[in-house]
Each structure stands twice: as structure tokens, then as C-alpha cells.
Amino acid sequence: xxERDAYVAKLKARLDEWNADMTRLEAKAREAQADARLxxxxxxxxxxxxxxRAQAQLKEMQSAGEAAWNDMRKGAETALGEMxxxxxxxxRHFNK
Numbered sequence: 001x002x003e004r005d006a007y008v009a010k011l012k013a014r015l016d017e018w019n020a021d022m023t024r025l026e027a028k029a030r031e032a033q034a035d036a037r038l039x040x041x042x043x044x045x046x047x048x049x050x051x052x053r054a055q056a057q058l059k060e061m062q063s064a065g066e067a068a069w070n071d072m073r074k075g076a077e078t079a080l081g082e083m084x085x086x087x088x089x090x091x092r093h094f095n096k
Contacts (some may be wrong), residue, residue: 004061004069009056011080018051021091043090050083 022044029040038061057076064072 008058008062015054016053018087022047046092047087050087054083
């Protein structure tokens with residue numbers, strides 16, 4: 001497996017984890033009281049936007065040529081790290 005394929009697989013796995021997290025939080029939101037539900041819905045909206053950015057980046061990386069892939073990887077690592085931190089903060093807040 002090439003380094004590019006491994007990275008794409010890693011990103012796909014992370015997206016699968018985020019989808020599972022969102023499903024759990026959506027279930028909690030449905031059961032929450034009105035004020036807590038608003039917090040869940042706000043966090044879920046932000047998480048969905050992050051997930052969509054990651055999915056768009058994944059598509060871009062999959063279709064990029066080899067030279068572009070090498071340039072994109074550096075930016076992708078930074079962006080993925082930032083998205084991961086934001087995601088973890090949001091899920092930690094609701095798993096209290």
C-alpha cells in the first residue's frame with residue numbers, strides 16, 4: 001500500500017468514527033431536555049460542517065496527481081489535526 005493510500009484509508013477511518021459519534025450524539029439530543037437539545041444541535045451542526053470539510057478534502061486528495069498530493073499532504077495534516085481537536089472537544093463536552 002502506498003503512503004497516499006494509507007493516508008486516504010486513515011482519513012476514511014476517522015470519518016467513520018466521526019459518523020458513529022454523530023449518531024450517538026443525535027440519539028442523546030433526541031432524549032435531552034429542550035435547553036440541552038439546543039446545545040446538542042449546535043454542536044452537531046458544527047461537527048457536520050467539519051465532517052463535510054474532511055470529506056471534501058478526502059475527495060480532493062483522491063483525485064490529486066502525485067505532485068499535488070505531496071503538496072496537499074502538509075496542509076491536510078494541519079487541517080485534520082485541527083478538525084480532530086475540535087471534534088474531540090465537542091464530543092467530550094457531551095459525554096460528561
